[in-house]
Amino acid sequence: MDQPALDRAAILANSRSLRCIVHIDLDCFYCQVEQKRLGVPTTVPLAVQQWQGLIAVNYAARAAGIQRHMTVTDARQKCPDIRLVHVATYNDTHPEPTYHANPTPKSHKVSLEPYRRASTQIFQIIARFAKSFERASIDEAYLDLTEDVVQRIVADPPRMVDETTVDFDWNVGELGTVAEADRESKTWGDYMLSVAAGITRDVRRAIWDELGFTCSAGIAHNKTLAKLCSALHKPNKQTIMRQILVLDFLTDMPIAKIRSLGGKLGTQVETQLNVRTCGELRQFSLEDLQAQLDPALAHWLYNICRGICEQPVVTRSKTKSMMAAKSLRPPATSTQQLDQWLAILCGEVFTRVRDDFDVYQRWPRQLVLNIRPTNGDDRSRSCAFPPRAHLLDSPDALVAKASALLAQFTNAVPCAAISLQCHGFEDADTADALGKWMRQGNASAATVPDAPNAPFAASASATSAPPAPVPVPVPVPVSAPVPAPTSFFASHAARISTSPPPPPPTAPPLNSAPAVAPARPPPPPPTHAPPPPPAAAAAARGGAWALLEKDRHSARLAHHFGRKPNRSGRWRGRVDGRIRSARARAAET
DNA sequence: ACGGCTCTCACA
DNA sequence: TTGTGAGAG
Numbered sequence: 001m002d003q004p005a006l007d008r009a010a011i012l013a014n015s016r017s018l019r020c021i022v023h024i025d026l027d028c029f030y031c032q033v034e035q036k037r038l039g040v041p042t043t044v045p046l047a048v049q050q051w052q053g054l055i056a057v058n059y060a061a062r063a064a065g066i067q068r069h070m071t072v073t074d075a076r077q078k079c080p081d082i083r084l085v086h087v088a089t090y091n092d093t094h095p096e097p098t099y100h101a102n103p104t105p106k107s108h109k110v111s112l113e114p115y116r117r118a119s120t121q122i123f124q125i126i127a128r129f130a131k132s133f134e135r136a137s138i139d140e141a142y143l144d145l146t147e148d149v150v151q152r153i154v155a156d157p158p159r160m161v162d163e164t165t166v167d168f169d170w171n172v173g174e175l176g177t178v179a180e181a182d183r184e185s186k187t188w189g190d191y192m193l194s195v196a197a198g199i200t201r202d203v204r205r206a207i208w209d210e211l212g213f214t215c216s217a218g219i220a221h222n223k224t225l226a227k228l229c230s231a232l233h234k235p236n237k238q239t240i241m242r243q244i245l246v247l248d249f250l251t252d253m254p255i256a257k258i259r260s261l262g263g264k265l266g267t268q269v270e271t272q273l274n275v276r277t278c279g280e281l282r283q284f285s286l287e288d289l290q291a292q293l294d295p296a297l298a299h300w301l302y303n304i305c306r307g308i309c310e311q312p313v314v315t316r317s318k319t320k321s322m323m324a325a326k327s328l329r330p331p332a333t334s335t336q337q338l339d340q341w342l343a344i345l346c347g348e349v350f351t352r353v354r355d356d357f358d359v360y361q362r363w364p365r366q367l368v369l370n371i372r373p374t375n376g377d378d379r380s381r382s383c384a385f386p387p388r389a390h391l392l393d394s395p396d397a398l399v400a401k402a403s404a405l406l407a408q409f410t411n412a413v414p415c416a417a418i419s420l421q422c423h424g425f426e427d428a429d430t431a432d433a434l435g436k437w438m439r440q441g442n443a444s445a446a447t448v449p450d451a452p453n454a455p456f457a458a459s460a461s462a463t464s465a466p467p468a469p470v471p472v473p474v475p476v477p478v479s480a481p482v483p484a485p486t487s488f489f490a491s492h493a494a495r496i497s498t499s500p501p502p503p504p505p506t507a508p509p510l511n512s513a514p515a516v517a518p519a520r521p522p523p524p525p526p527t528h529a530p531p532p533p534p535a536a537a538a539a540a541r542g543g544a545w546a547l548l549e550k551d552r553h554s555a556r557l558a559h560h561f562g563r564k565p566n567r568s569g570r571w572r573g574r575v576d577g578r579i580r581s582a583r584a585r586a587a588e589t
Numbered sequence: 590a591c592g593g594c595t596c597t598c599a600c601a
Numbered sequence: 602t603t604g605t606g607a608g609a610g
Contacts, residue, residue: 030601048601053602055601068601069602087601087604110604115601137600137606263598325604368594380594419604 018189020196021313022130022143023218023226024203026122027235029139030056032213033118034085046083047075051105055087059235088114092344109326109344113352115139121211123317129203132315139215142223143203144313145196152195166190172197173219173238185244193219193240200238224309225249227259246307251279258304269293269301278305318360318425324348325419331374332415338406342369343395345420346402350395353385353422363388365424367398369405372417381405385422 026032030048035058040046045061047054049072057066064079075082088097089108097111119138126133130143159167166186172194197219207213217238218229225241228249232239241249254276256266272292275281282305289298303309324345332338353364363385370380383401390397402420406412 028601050601050603055603057601071602105603112601112604116605139601140599260598265597319606320608321606323605327603366592370594378595382593417603421605 017221017310018146018192019221020145020149020192021220021223021226022145022196022200023136023220023223023230024126024141024143024200024215025217025230025234026139026213026215028056028058029118029213030087030115031058033115036118036212037114038085040083044083045079045081046085049084049086050110054084087112090344090348092340092347095347105327105329109324109341109348111348112138118211118213122207122213122215125206125210126203127317129199129206132313133317134313134315135317135319142226142313143200145199146192148199149192149195153192158191161186164188168194170194170240172201173217173240187243189221189243193221193242197238197240204238222307222309223311223313224258224304225307228253228257250305250307251277251282253278255281255305265297269297281305318362320425321421321423322349322352322356322364323419323421324352325370325417327372327417328415331413332418333413335406335413338371338412338415338418339403341418342402342406342420343399345418346395346398349420349422350391350398354391356425357388357428360425361428362425363428364422365426366422367401367405368421368423369402370417370419370421371406371409371412371415373411374414374416376416379409381408385424388428 031046034040034048035042035044035046042058043060045064045066046058047061047066048056052071052073054066054068054070054072054075057068061075061079061082064082066075066079066082070078072084075084086099086103088111089100089103090097090111091108094100097113100108115138122139123133123135123141126141126143130141130145131147132144134142136142161167164187166188168186168191200217200219204215204217207215214236216230216234216236218226218232218241219238220226220229220241221243225246229239229241255261255269255278256276258266258278260266261269269281270276273281273284273289275283281301284302286298286302289302292298293301326341326345328337328341332341357363365385366382367385368380368382370378372378383405386397386401
């Protein structure tokens, strides 16, 4: 068999995992938040600025040649009509984040709270449509709609042209860009994606109707493709990646566009193999790759350039850590200056932690202080986060803890940056009593109860009441082998019969993207990641360079496979692992 | 085994 | 660029 035939065979073999994965991505999110707040039409070029730099640019401004990394001076020069909005700021005399007229890094600290609150509202809507979704960033989510799609198909089966071809219309999104070859030969996978696209359209319409935000989406059989796909027709459009188009779609795709390959690792793969695109990467056999790269990395790359990706959508909607950071320009030269900024950071962390408690009834366990001396040598120290009883209405106890951490550094000044973060959130009930008791080594007498289902955040606002609890759905595994399309749906139907029905559509079907905004020009060409630091420095720190040495640091790639290396550091296949553990059990008895 | 610290990657 | 986040060794 020639190579393309082998590639297609590999994908076919993988098609047993016919998941429906959606990636939703808000269009120039910070800009939309500010446009909504200020009532600025989308036709007005607008950018969000943080000090002298732009951190978000709307599509009207992009059409005028404005790009993300420009300074405000360059932006005004290039587009005199541009509306520049500075992010909210605060300081010790104005502790409430507001949109000050002329904030300076010397006198103010940035607050991203308005975007966090908008984000919370968006995820609240997504939660109504998707039983399982993964909050991937402040404005991105992955949804696994497989179960919902199967449920809909079982309830309302499509007409069949023949045993394998489904009769339906593509009316729910753009198709992949490349050739629209085989448009008429629609597989079960295509049909599933079209049903997922219908749900996606409903989610996007709800976000628009209720909040006034537009977003783009990609609908595919896995996370990697869904993410690439959502960027294909921005803004305000959704794109379906049919399996038949995957290889063509990826052929000219720069590998740097693939998640986790946008940085040093991707650069190393590029230089070591002398490849830039997925198509070029496909020229290498698995053996070729494994001869030059870490075996785990080689395996992952071999699959990913063929559009094969098995990473599950991990249900997660709450943040795991919170950080308040301030870079100091010019660097702080006295500990008094540092103490002053530290108190401000404490105030922010205090407020956010308390607001979070009002919604989730959880409290952080760890407090971390990080400083960057001007020599760039970051240092951090941590301690226990003050108990809730000590932080009821003032951040004083937090300031005391943080100051003690700061005092641990002998050469803190001159200091270019300081940040405070907290993590290790625990449910309040178990954290206050049972959890501590368990951690003290009393686990033999009892088992920890499952954490109660947390309500989804209605708002991070301190003033809003906690929302009514919404049960967190139990994720259902969806990667079971698929014998044949019809039996696949039948077997899933039995398992999902007790699930609640999806919300009814709120409006008639739309052709392609919701008609909530006029067509926009395509996004600008991709920007490239900044060059990495010198290889020697990175290698000395044990960074990604070492990763490329065969058999070294392979465990770093665990997230690509959902499994971990064993104690000797070697990777196990799933079957291999089972055999090994069976042998190990036999050896023990 | 686990917690403390460092590093990478991503996104507005 | 800065300010956040997640995750891995």
